[in-house]
Amino acid sequence: xxxxxxxxxxxxxxxxxxxxxxxxxxxxxxxxxxxxxxxxxxxxxxxxxxxxxxxxxxxxxxxxxxxxxxxxxxxxxxxxxxxxxxxxxxxxxxxxxxxxxxxxxxxxxxxxxxxxxxxxxxxxxxxxxxxxxxxxxxxxxxxxxxxxxxxxxxxxxxxxxxxxxxxxxxxxxxxxxxxxxxxxxxxxxxxxxxxxxxxxxxxxxxxxxxxxxxxxxxxxxxxxxxxxxxxxxxxxxxxxxxxxxxxxxxxxxxxxxxxxxxxxxxxxxxxxxxxxxxxxxxxxxxxxxxxxxxxxxxxxxxxxxxxxxxxxxxxxxxxxxxxxxxxxxxxxxxxxxxxxxxxxxxxxxxxxxxx
Ligand SMILES: [Zn+2]
Numbered sequence: 143x144x145x146x147x148x149x150x151x152x153x154x155x156x157x158x159x160x161x162x163x164x165x166x167x168x169x170x171x172x173x174x175x176x177x178x179x180x181x182x183x184x185x186x187x188x189x190x191x192x193x194x195x196x197x198x199x200x201x202x203x204x205x206x207x208x209x210x211x212x213x214x215x216x217x218x219x220x221x222x223x224x225x226x227x228x229x230x231x232x233x234x235x236x237x238x239x240x241x242x243x244x245x246x247x248x249x250x251x252x253x254x255x256x257x258x259x260x261x262x263x264x265x266x267x268x269x270x271x272x273x274x275x276x277x278x279x280x281x282x283x284x285x286x287x288x289x290x291x292x293x294x295x296x297x298x299x300x301x302x303x304x305x306x307x308x309x310x311x312x313x314x315x316x317x318x319x320x321x322x323x324x325x326x327x328x329x330x331x332x333x334x335x336x337x338x339x340x341x342x343x344x345x346x347x348x349x350x351x352x353x354x355x356x357x358x359x360x361x362x363x364x365x366x367x368x369x370x371x372x373x374x375x376x377x378x379x380x381x382x383x384x385x386x387x388x389x390x391x392x393x394x395x396x397x398x399x400x401x402x403x404x405x406x407x408x409x410x411x412x413x414x415x416x417x418x419x420x421x422x423x424x425x426x427x428x429x430x431x432x433x434x435x436x437x438x439x440x441x442x443x444x445x446x447x448x449x450x451x452x453x454x455x456x457x458x459x460x461x462x463x464x465x466x467x468x469x470x471x472x473x474x475x476x477x478x479x480x481x482x483x484x485x486x487x488x489x490x491x492x493x494x495x496x497x
Contacts, residue, residue, distance in 0.1 A: 144496035149235050150277055157353055159243070221260060221263065273306075291311065296347060318363040340358060362374060377414075
């Protein structure tokens with residue numbers, strides 16, 4: 143039996159995992175998924191390394207699960223797709239033996255109705271099953287004034303906390319571009335979160351519950367680019383921890399931090415951020431590449447078998463069905479994705495954390 147139950151974590155067990163990660167200096171990889179193929183691959187990788195994992199959907203990822211062709215004028219695709227993905231994970235995670243933190247990624251102001259819709263669905267689910275549909279949601283109101291950011295997050299946390307759910311918020315701005323939000327030209331000071339802002343958020347969210355985490359900006363960037371003149375400074379996280387400990391008289395390292403834009407980061411800086419209380423790292427971009435790389439290599443290797451339904455180097459009327467069957471090439475994407483995700487678990491000091 144594992145330290146944590148297989149399936150979707152919430153409440154006391156979710157808090158135990160947050161604490162475990164902070165105390166024992168590991169972080170969980172947060173994987174953006176868009177359908178059963180990379181959800182299952184994530185569960186397979188987590189089972190291989192015997193650790194819990196965070197599976198998350200962006201608003202676009204959730205929509206993709208419902209289908210890009212579904213009408214979405216009331217966000218019904220974003221909402222129902224999120225629910226479908228969540229139900230799939232509730233259904234299969236236990237058979238993989240994997241504890242999962244089930245989460246949604248960035249929701250800027252215009253996406254708050256999406257999160258509200260997911261909480262509505264989650265409240266129905268809770269009434270029936272006595273457990274939440276998701277472990278946590280993220281709000282990203284970092285574009286708004288700090289008071290609005292924090293107070294809106296407090297309102298959402300009030301709805302989620304009674305179900306044993308956690309909230310993630312963002313302070314300061316992650317650079318780069320993701321889901322159509324382009325922060326590539328942002329002024330430098332916003333790329334480094336102020337300790338005073340973290341302290342304010344900590345104080346306000348603590349009034350509701352303990353299960354909150356903060357994505358603070360420390361020069362991190364979404365996506366992978368040629369090196370630019372933004373410097374990754376994990377010490378920003380330490381400065382905030384020290385400031386809050388002193389100002390609010392808390393225990394040491396009071397905050398659970400989240401590392402966004404982790405793709406392409408060197409291991410020593412990842413480990414440094416973990417040492418300062420980062421318990422979650424998002425690694426979307428590198429995993430997108432890993433999935434594609436498997437498909438690409440499959441195509442290059444089998445090119446002569448993939449030009450028509452019939453005909454390959456073994457004969458003009460030989461069938462190619464076993465090469466173009468989506469299960470053949472999607473599985474190759476899954477295999478390279480799993481291999482890359484295992485490396486991420488290792489970078490995050492997150493091997494055998496369910497023992
Ligand atoms: Zn992010």
